[in-house]
Amino acid sequence: MNSIFYALLLLGSLTVQAATMKGSVMDARTGEPLIGATVSLANTKFGGTVGLDGNYLIKGVPAGIYTCLVQYVSYQKTQKTITVASEPMVVHNFILAESSHDLAEVVVSASGDRETENNTQKTEQRADNVLNIIGAKAISLLPDITVANVLQRVSGVSVVRNGTGDGQFAIIRGMDRRYNYTLVNGIKIPSPDNKNRYVPMDIFPADLLERLEVVKALTPNMEGDAIGGSVNMIMKSAPDYLTLSATASGGYSQIFSNQPFQGFSTKDINFRSPSEVMGSNTAYAQPSQFSRTSLNYNKVSLPVNGLFSLSIGNRIFNRRLGFLLGGSYQHTYRGGTTTFFTLNGQPSPDPQPNTPIFTSVDNRINANEQARAGLNAKFDYAFSDRHKLSLYGLYMQLDDKQHRTILGDQLTKFGDITTSDRSVFRRQNIYNVTLQGDHVLLGRSNASKLKLNWSAVYSQAKSQTPGWANYSVTYRVEPDVNGNPVAGSQFINPVTYIWTRNSDRDLTGYVNLTYNPLPNAELSVGGMYRDKARSNYYNDYSLSTVLPGGDRQVYTTINQATLSFFPIATALSDSANGNNYTAKEQIAAAYVQGKVTLAERWQLVGGVRFENTNQSYISQLPVTSTGKTGKISYLDVLPSLHLKYQLSSQENVRFSYFRGISRPGYFDLVPANFPGDYYTESGNPYLKHTVADNIDLRYELFPGGSQQLLIGGFYKNIKDPIEYGFNVVSNVNTVYQPLNFGTATNFGAELVFAKFWRDWGVTGNYTFTKSSITTSKRIYGRDAQGSTVVTDGTQTRPLQGQSGHIANLSLVYKNQRINFDAQLAWVYTGKRINVVSPYLGLDYWQRGTSQVDFSTEKRFGVKWGSASRFSIFAKLTNLLNNPIISEILKPNALTNLPDQLRTDRILVQKDLFGQSYLLGFRYRH
Numbered sequence: 001m002n003s004i005f006y007a008l009l010l011l012g013s014l015t016v017q018a019a020t021m022k023g024s025v026m027d028a029r030t031g032e033p034l035i036g037a038t039v040s041l042a043n044t045k046f047g048g049t050v051g052l053d054g055n056y057l058i059k060g061v062p063a064g065i066y067t068c069l070v071q072y073v074s075y076q077k078t079q080k081t082i083t084v085a086s087e088p089m090v091v092h093n094f095i096l097a098e099s100s101h102d103l104a105e106v107v108v109s110a111s112g113d114r115e116t117e118n119n120t121q122k123t124e125q126r127a128d129n130v131l132n133i134i135g136a137k138a139i140s141l142l143p144d145i146t147v148a149n150v151l152q153r154v155s156g157v158s159v160v161r162n163g164t165g166d167g168q169f170a171i172i173r174g175m176d177r178r179y180n181y182t183l184v185n186g187i188k189i190p191s192p193d194n195k196n197r198y199v200p201m202d203i204f205p206a207d208l209l210e211r212l213e214v215v216k217a218l219t220p221n222m223e224g225d226a227i228g229g230s231v232n233m234i235m236k237s238a239p240d241y242l243t244l245s246a247t248a249s250g251g252y253s254q255i256f257s258n259q260p261f262q263g264f265s266t267k268d269i270n271f272r273s274p275s276e277v278m279g280s281n282t283a284y285a286q287p288s289q290f291s292r293t294s295l296n297y298n299k300v301s302l303p304v305n306g307l308f309s310l311s312i313g314n315r316i317f318n319r320r321l322g323f324l325l326g327g328s329y330q331h332t333y334r335g336g337t338t339t340f341f342t343l344n345g346q347p348s349p350d351p352q353p354n355t356p357i358f359t360s361v362d363n364r365i366n367a368n369e370q371a372r373a374g375l376n377a378k379f380d381y382a383f384s385d386r387h388k389l390s391l392y393g394l395y396m397q398l399d400d401k402q403h404r405t406i407l408g409d410q411l412t413k414f415g416d417i418t419t420s421d422r423s424v425f426r427r428q429n430i431y432n433v434t435l436q437g438d439h440v441l442l443g444r445s446n447a448s449k450l451k452l453n454w455s456a457v458y459s460q461a462k463s464q465t466p467g468w469a470n471y472s473v474t475y476r477v478e479p480d481v482n483g484n485p486v487a488g489s490q491f492i493n494p495v496t497y498i499w500t501r502n503s504d505r506d507l508t509g510y511v512n513l514t515y516n517p518l519p520n521a522e523l524s525v526g527g528m529y530r531d532k533a534r535s536n537y538y539n540d541y542s543l544s545t546v547l548p549g550g551d552r553q554v555y556t557t558i559n560q561a562t563l564s565f566f567p568i569a570t571a572l573s574d575s576a577n578g579n580n581y582t583a584k585e586q587i588a589a590a591y592v593q594g595k596v597t598l599a600e601r602w603q604l605v606g607g608v609r610f611e612n613t614n615q616s617y618i619s620q621l622p623v624t625s626t627g628k629t630g631k632i633s634y635l636d637v638l639p640s641l642h643l644k645y646q647l648s649s650q651e652n653v654r655f656s657y658f659r660g661i662s663r664p665g666y667f668d669l670v671p672a673n674f675p676g677d678y679y680t681e682s683g684n685p686y687l688k689h690t691v692a693d694n695i696d697l698r699y700e701l702f703p704g705g706s707q708q709l710l711i712g713g714f715y716k717n718i719k720d721p722i723e724y725g726f727n728v729v730s731n732v733n734t735v736y737q738p739l740n741f742g743t744a745t746n747f748g749a750e751l752v753f754a755k756f757w758r759d760w761g762v763t764g765n766y767t768f769t770k771s772s773i774t775t776s777k778r779i780y781g782r783d784a785q786g787s788t789v790v791t792d793g794t795q796t797r798p799l800q801g802q803s804g805h806i807a808n809l810s811l812v813y814k815n816q817r818i819n820f821d822a823q824l825a826w827v828y829t830g831k832r833i834n835v836v837s838p839y840l841g842l843d844y845w846q847r848g849t850s851q852v853d854f855s856t857e858k859r860f861g862v863k864w865g866s867a868s869r870f871s872i873f874a875k876l877t878n879l880l881n882n883p884i885i886s887e888i889l890k891p892n893a894l895t896n897l898p899d900q901l902r903t904d905r906i907l908v909q910k911d912l913f914g915q916s917y918l919l920g921f922r923y924r925h
Contacts, residue, residue: 021058021090024704025050025070028097031649033705035118036816037072037096049816052117052756054705061090070094074240099240117706117754120211128595128605129642130217130656130696130712132156132752136236139206141823143853143875145307145330145918146372147212147233148201154214155710155752155765156229158806158829159201163366163402164334165878165913168202172214173714174746174769174802175228178722179662179690183232184394184432187455188223190504192428192463194536195667199461201231203398203428205328205374207247207309210236216714217642217656217696220591220607221512221526224638227660227692227716235376235394238322242314242925249307249873249920254881255335255913260299262403263333263369266425268293271466273499273539275573284571287543287563290497294423294469295558297403303333303369305918311376322380330372338364339899339910346780347839349788353781354839356888356906361898363407371399386440394432401425408475418493420472429462443516450515457508468498471558491552492545492561500579502536522595524607530587534666538579542570578672578683580620588612606641613663613689619670627671630685636661650703654712656696663689664722668738682735684727690740692718698750706761710752718744723800725776726792726838736838744773744799759816764809771799777840795840798833805830805848819859819871826852834886844908847885853877857922869925875918884911 025037033054040047041058044066048056063086070078075096084090115136124133132155144150148167152159159167160177169177181188182199191199213232218224270277274285311326344357373396380390402424408417435456442449472493512526543563545553553561565571593607616631640658647653670683698712720740727737748769755762774796783789798804807828814821828850835844857873886909894900899907 018060018062019084019087019090021046021048021061021084021092022055023091023093024055025072025094025096027075028095030122032118032122034072034075034096035116035705037070037075039094040069040071042067042069050705051758051816052706052761052812052814053758054707055758057758068092068094070096072096074099115210121702121706121708123211124708124710125652125700125702128603128644129215129219130654130698131213131215132710133211133213135211136209139209139212140873140922141821141855141857142206143825143855143877143918145206145332145875146202147204147206147209147231150206150209150212151201151214151231152827152829153808153825154212155750155808156216156748156767156769156806157214158801158803158832160801160834161884162202163338163404164336164368165884165911166202166334168200169198170201170231171801171803172228172231173216173716173748173767174771174799175716176799176801178665179227181223181226181230183230185234185392185434186232187432187434187457187459187508187510188506188530189430189432189459190461190506190532192430192461192502192504194463194500194502196665197663199430200398200428203372203396203430204233205309205330205372207328208235208311208326208374208376210234217694218638218640218658218660219605219642220593220609220638220640221524222609223528223589224609224611224636224659225661225663227662227690227694227718235378235392236311236313236324236326238315238324238378238380239313240315240322244312244923244925245310246923247307247309247920249875249918251305251875251916251918252302253305253333253335254915254917255337256300256302256333258914259335259337259365260301261303261333261335261369262297262299262365262367262405263303263401264294264297264403264423266294266401269425269467271464271501273466273573274541275539276499281573284568285541285565285573286571287565290495290541290543290563291467292558294425294467295421295471295495297421300333305332305916306330307332307918307920313378320382322378324376324378326374326376328372328374330370332370332372334368334370334913334916336366336911336913338362338366338912339907340364341897341906341908343842343908347842349781353779354841356842356890358894358897365405365407367403369401371397373397385445388438390434390436390438392432392434392436394430396428396430398428399425400428416474417477418472418474420470423469424465425467426463426465430459431461432457432459448514448516450513453510453512453514455508455510457506457510459506459508461504462502464501466499466501468500469495471495491554492558494545495543495558495561495563496540497543498538498540500536500538502534504534505532507531520597524593524595525591527590528587529589530585532583532585532587534583534585536579536581536583536667538577539573541565544570576620576622578619578621578670579667581617581667581670581672583615583617583666583669585616586614601646603644603646604642605644607639609638609640611636611638611661615663615669617666617670619672621672627683627685630669630671632669632685634689636691650701652698652700654696654698654700656694658694659691660694661689661691662722664738668722673735680735682737684737684739687722687738688720688740690718690720690722692716705756706754707756708752708754710750713749714747716746718746721773721799723773723775724836724838726778739776741773741775744771746771746799746802756812759814761812761814762810763812764807766808767806769802769804769806771802772796773799775836778838779840793840797843800833800836803830803832803848820857822854822856824852824854826850841890842888844886845889847887849882849884850880851877851882852879854879869923871922871924873920873922875916875920877916878913879915881912881914884913885909 037050048058120133120135156173160169162168177198216229274289307330309328313324315322340362342360347354375395377393382388404422406420408419439452440448474491508530514524544566589611591609595605614633621628638659643655645653664687695715701709721744725739752765777795810825830848834846854876859871861869888906892906
């Protein structure tokens with residue numbers, strides 16, 4: 001009995017002597033915690049890692065003297081003898097210094113991991129202006145594979161989706177895509193869009209990024225044509241040591257488990273139209289010149305998506321030359337189903353003014369096969385610690401094969417029902433080559449007095465859509481003897497082909513000179529010149545299917561159909577089409593910027609930028625047409641001021657003011673009339689560019705680790721905003737064209753937060769936005785005698801694309817001990833106008849919608865202090881398959897029709913895209 005008592009007493013004493021060891025591991029230079037650093041006790045099983053809250057925790061350590069080993073990638077290993085006493089809690093903090101290499105005149109210092117959340121938050125904290133950043137480590141855990149979809153996770157950003165539900169364009173703080181611009185490594189890139197300046201962000205694979213920045217307040221050294229903000233994609237840079245990463249993954253889209261994917265081949269598509277092949281606009285095209293391959297569809301059940309990426313980088317030649325080569329290839333199948341209520345060209349005055357009239361209800365099936373390729377190359381050579389040259393190259397290509405089937409009017413029971421198919425193959429490219437120099441003219445790199453930075457840039461964006469093909473089949477539905485509908489003969493309708501392509505080329509030079517007269521003061525001057533050349537080509541043909549005797553052609557297959565040009569004049573190229581034009585633009589800019597730090601707490605950045613713009617175009621409109629050519633020129637003076645006050649080492653308060661502009665799109669200025677769906681549309685050569693004054697106020701808290709709290713507000717006063725409206729031309733024709741509408745306002749508030757408890761965390765953001773613009777509208781009503789009258793009125797509404805509420809919320813789990821990460825992410829986009837109607841009260845509003853995604857990663861082969869080499873990951877998107885619904889906010893008397901479930905609004909479009917699943921393997925060295 002006594003032996004048992006003494007055993008229990010001894011066990012109790014050992015339990016008391018076991019302690020919990022905790023503390024932090026910090027960067028010796030910055031004092032920031034190194035998340036993921038390992039702390040281990042030599043020759044024991046005890047160890048831990050620095051969690052997301054900036055601390056490590058090791059439980060159950062017996063009292064004693066230990067050799068403690070602290071390690072972090074690219075930092076010097078630290079070994080220290082420590083004593084663990086019998087107290088329940090023992091605190092030991094450690095400081096690590098970066099690894100460095102002194103190489104003659106060149107000093108290359110490891111920069112830590114530029115891709116981590118901790119690093120990106122420190123970049124936000126130290127920035128001169130208001131911005132938000134997502135690093136590559138966070139991007140790799142997100143379920144998104146394109147930059148466009150990553151953008152929806154950023155505070156204040158929503159996305160415009162394409163026909164498959166994927167994000168394509170960014171709306172920043174409620175400002176439509178025309179009010180933003182896109183940068184790659186700080187260099188503006190041109191757009192492959194055939195009419196506009198904004199860049200489709202779905203062309204960029206997310207796995208090539210080092211970080212993604214959304215800049216919301218411009219400084220004088222930034223280009224001034226962003227009112228909403230700018231998106232800056234920082235591509236992966238040359239590392240300080242050998243790195244190698246590879247990723248392979250596969251998956252499928254759930255929507256193709258219910259409907260087969262219907263694709264087509266592009267093997268014999270000609271990128272040139274028949275008139276170009278023949279070398280003459282007066283030569284008659286022949287039916288044999290038009291391929292029918294793209295109108296033959298192959299059904300595939302559950303096609304497999306494949307994604308691959310590879311990058312390698314190092315520093316060689318005595319560490320003077322750094323390089324990074326990266327590539328990505330994504331081959332994906334996407335789809336969606338749409339219920340679409342087609343409106344009559346004009347509304348009805350009854351039972352109230354501007355009552356919508358539906359002419360048909362169609363079911364549309366979309367199937368897209370996309371091949372997305374990206375190449376990223378960076379080289380930098382340090383001649384000494386004072387002179388460095390860098391060369392950057394970017395190539396992006398997106399091949400998109402789109403097949404859309406419209407199954408015909410679902411309301412028609414008898415008579416003619418038309419089913420149509422559309423095949424579109426579009427290839428978009430973006431090229432960029434940038435040569436950059438960084439030179440210290442006075443002083444040394446770590447204490448320079450005078451620095452020179454310059455860049456020479458060649459960029460080009462292209463889009464080609466060869467042989468866009470449309471054809472339809474009409475079914476005659478007649479009643480049988482019992483009155484039931486029976487499909488009769490099938491007749492093929494005319495087949496149309498369209499060729500379009502455009503090119504946008506930039507030649508740009510930047511120069512920046514920075515002088516530091518005092519350690520706390522900096523003066524910068526610089527300039528930019530860009531020469532832009534844009535061309536747009538359009539040609540279309542319509543082939544008749546009427547037989548020589550004038551009979552309708554009974555349909556068998558598209559390959560057996562007889563196609564002809566009737567009348568023969570339709571075989572000629574439309575040489576005078578206004579969609580054919582060339583445009584030029586020259587922008588010359590200069591700026592002066594000062595930066596000063598006062599009392600170690602105040603930082604002031606301010607100055608002024610001057611931008612002179614010259615735009616011109618030449619169209620292929622007839623010589624007698626007004627506006628065949630045009631030219632505009634204007635000078636903008638753009639001041640800005642940014643104040644930052646450091647409340648503590650963890651807190652900032654910011655105030656920013658800047659003036660920004662938005663230039664009209666290229667085709668906005670060409671006054672070529674072209675038929676829209678219901679009315680004649682046209683460009684406007686008298687369109688003015690938009691100017692806005694912008695104010696920002698933000699409080700920032702960075703308590704350590706990956707935690708943060710950002711609270712801010714913004715206000716924008718927008719002069720001459722550009723929206724579409726009716727205009728009377730030459731007192732005769734009324735056209736629908738881009739116009740300037742007085743002054744608009746836009747204001748809101750933003751909240752960003754991230755809070756962690758060891759392995760668990762909650763991150764998110766919320767943005768409230770309210771805007772107002774007054775535009776012209778058309779009203780169909782009745783006069784006192786009951787006759788239909790058309791009047792012009794106005795409507796005050798939000799800006800197109802502005803959502804009142806945008807939110808993101810993520811539940812994050814990151815266990816450094818078992819090397820397992822998981823994230824459940826929710827994104828909400830509030831109600832917004834996605835189509836502006838020319839008629840009062842008939843705008844299309846997209847209903848507020850939410851999306852839930854899940855992603856996870858498990859790493860293998862990890863030991864204390866080493867980086868993970870292998871991992872498997874999974875990405876699951878759109879788990880709830882919530883529909884995206886557009887509706888007109890008018891009373892609904894059509895509740896007997898499909899999907900019309902509410903009496904206070906009319907559904908006009910409903911899209912479903914299904915879930916997507918991806919499972920992959922990643923290797924890092």
